[in-house]
Amino acid sequence: MAIYKSILKPVWTYGIELWGTASNSNIEILERFQTKAIRSMFNIPKCIQNKYILQDLRLKTVKQEIAIRSLSYQLKLAKHVNTLASELSGEVRNHAKNIAMLIGSAGTRLSVYEAVDLDLRLMLKLLALMTTYTVVLLQFAFL
DSSP states (O other): OHHIIIIIHHHHHTTGGGOTTOOHHHHHHHHHHHHHHHHHHHTOOTTSOHHHHHHHHTOOOHHHHHHHHHHHHHHHHHTOSSHHHHHHHHHHHHHHHHHHHHHHHHTOOOOHHHHHHHHHHHHHHHHHHHHHHHHHHHHHHTO
């Protein structure tokens, strides 16, 4: 497990904060890589489902890693001294509040899976917004 966490995981998580525009097919490729590497390292048979492998080894899926790391990136933006970065962080918080109000006004209680799915979709949208902002900042940096 130490080999996976110290060598393989850093390779596929490099720049994960900026993967907002990554398609589902590209994310699925990384998911397959992750499970194939784990299966070969631990000699796990194909009859065991991937979700059980990840649960037993206490690993996160690629989508969960994207959500966690992009949230961390967003929190760093909120504390950034650059006013443009802080404004972006404010827009992200307003978007999250709007979604929370929509959920509350519907009067429905979400299941765990629905909440995680909604959170992942929100994080991917936020990540796309941050990626756009980063591209704009890079364009201004090279002027």
